Amino acid sequence: xxxxxxxxxxxxxxxxxxxxxxxxxxxxxxxxxxxxxxxxxxxxxxxxxxxxxxxxxxxxxxxxxxxxxxxxxxxxxxxxxxxxxxxxxxxxxxxxxxxxxxxxxxxxxxxxxxxxxxxxxxxxxxxxxxxxxxxxxxxxxxxxxxxxxxxxxx
Amino acid sequence: xxxxxxxxxxxxxxxxxxxxxxxxxxxxxxxxxxxxxxxxxxxxxxxxxxxxxxxxxxxxxxxxxxxxxxxxxxxxxxxxxxxxxxxxxxxxxxxxxxxxxxxxxxxxxxxxxxxxxxxxxxxxxxxxxxxxxxxxxxxxxxxxxxxxxxxxxxxxxxxxxxxxxxxxxxxxxxxxxxxxxxxxxxxxxxxxxxxxxxxxxxx
Numbered sequence: 001x002x003x004x005x006x007x008x009x010x011x012x013x014x015x016x017x018x019x020x021x022x023x024x025x026x027x028x029x030x031x032x033x034x035x036x037x038x039x040x041x042x043x044x045x046x047x048x049x050x051x052x053x054x055x056x057x058x059x060x061x062x063x064x065x066x067x068x069x070x071x072x073x074x075x076x077x078x079x080x081x082x083x084x085x086x087x088x089x090x091x092x093x094x095x096x097x098x099x100x101x102x103x104x105x106x107x108x109x110x111x112x113x114x115x116x117x118x119x120x121x122x123x124x125x126x127x128x129x130x131x132x133x134x135x136x137x138x139x140x141x142x143x144x145x146x147x148x149x150x151x152x153x154x
Numbered sequence: 155x156x157x158x159x160x161x162x163x164x165x166x167x168x169x170x171x172x173x174x175x176x177x178x179x180x181x182x183x184x185x186x187x188x189x190x191x192x193x194x195x196x197x198x199x200x201x202x203x204x205x206x207x208x209x210x211x212x213x214x215x216x217x218x219x220x221x222x223x224x225x226x227x228x229x230x231x232x233x234x235x236x237x238x239x240x241x242x243x244x245x246x247x248x249x250x251x252x253x254x255x256x257x258x259x260x261x262x263x264x265x266x267x268x269x270x271x272x273x274x275x276x277x278x279x280x281x282x283x284x285x286x287x288x289x290x291x292x293x294x295x296x297x298x299x300x301x302x303x304x305x306x307x308x309x310x311x312x313x314x315x316x317x318x319x320x321x322x323x324x325x326x327x328x329x330x331x332x333x334x335x336x337x338x339x340x341x342x343x344x345x346x347x348x349x350x351x352x353x354x355x356x357x
Contacts, residue, residue, distance in 0.1 A: 016265075032266045039266060043343045046265035047336050048304050053264050054282035055305040058275055059187040066200045067182070073204055074174065080214035082167060 003031050008038045012045045159223035166214055174211055181224050182207070185231050191301050192235040194286050202238060206231040232302070232316045239294035253342050257284055261343060284342070291338045296331035303328050 008031050014020045015028050032039050062070075157165070157173075159180070165173035185206060189199045210217075210230050217226050253261060260280040289297045295317075302313045303324075310328075314321040 029267060039262075040340055040343065043261060043265045043339060045336070046261075047332060047339055049264050050261065050281055050288075050339070051285050051300065051304045053278055054285035055191065056275075057278040057282040059190045060196060062182050062186045062200070062203070066204075069200075070178065070182075070204050070207060071175065073208060074171070074178070074211060077208055077211055079169065079171070080167060080212055082215045 003027055005031075005035060005038050008032070008035070009041045012042055015042075016046050016049050160219050163214060163217055163219070163223065166211075174214075177223065178207060181227055184224060185227055188228055188231055188306070189235060191305055192239065192297070194282075202231070202234055206234050209234070229316045232298070233318070236294060236298050236317065239297055243294045253284065256280060258343070260284070288335055288338050288342065292331060292334055295327055296334055299324060299327045300331045300335060304332075 008028055011020065011024070011028060015025060020028070032042055157176075159177065162173040162177050166177075182203065186199065186203050189202050189206070193199050193202065206227070210227055217223065257280055260277055261284060263277065264281065289300065292300070298317060299313060302308045302316065303310075308316070310321050310324050314324045317324070
């Protein structure tokens with residue numbers, strides 16, 4: 001079977017998985033034996049296989065010395081605390097969120113002042129008659145009082 | 155009758171310290187083997203396992219019992235390993251030594267033979283050495299994801315839960331880590347064998 005590098009490199013995944021028919025696999029093995037470029041590509045693709053092979057290395061078990069040391073450390077360790085109650089969790093969450101909430105309130109107040117300022121200035125600059133003629137949301141009594149300097153008794 | 159994990163946890167919370175010893179006896183080997191995937195140095199592995207179990211003991215009240223105790227324990231171990239790996243990758247730049255002749259043979263065995271799966275423990279140890287050096291050249295998060303996904307065989311969901319990051323992020327990091335590791339592996343192999351351009355070569 002004649003194989004070219006492009007064909008070999010396309011078939012490498014099936015080759016590594018072992019799902020390739022024997023004749024094709026033998027041809028690819030033969031090609032890999034001769035072609036340095038395809039060998040590099042094969043090594044590149046065989047990563048998972050290599051990782052799994054490494055994981056089959058026997059792992060050491062914890063030694064008796066370690067277990068003794070661990071028991072000693074556990075003896076010196078303070079006892080576990082029970083899980084915090086829901087109210088305590090809420091208080092903790094509130095404390096954590098407090099700075100963010102304060103910052104948000106500050107941003108909202110600054111931005112509302114920023115957007116409201118031009119409208120308020122326009123209102124102050126407008127002649128009193130215009131304000132009275134238009135159906136403005138501000139109370140006409142209040143506007144007149146502000147213009148004449150009178151105080152309103154409520 | 156042997157008490158189950160939940161009963162033992164409840165006993166510990168009620169003040170019975172001995173029950174935690176039973177939990178340790180039951181699960182320490184699995185935690186040890188998991189940590190050993192991340193670190194080769196035995197002393198280091200022991201320190202991390204000890205830290206993990208002490209942390210588990212102290213925060214036992216937070217164990218929700220909605221999933222198996224060993225999963226909770228492994229999650230603590232994985233996060234502890236991640237912190238350690240992140241510290242190490244900040245501390246030192248790892249050089250990439252070329253593979254020795256024996257390692258090259260081992261790599262070729264796994265890479266150049268169809269469906270090769272050796273049960274030879276010596277070959278597995280060599281493969282482990284190669285992968286340890288390979289992984290040390292990657293950033294901490296990529297190491298974690300490769301080990302959890304490709305070595306431990308965890309799903310994206312399980313990995314995301316253990317590392318406390320989103321599943322989408324896990325998918326992205328997995329893809330990036332595999333490509334990165336493949337490049338590193340090729341560079342390690344090329345340290346032994348000079349790179350030659352691929353030629354159209356009929357057999």
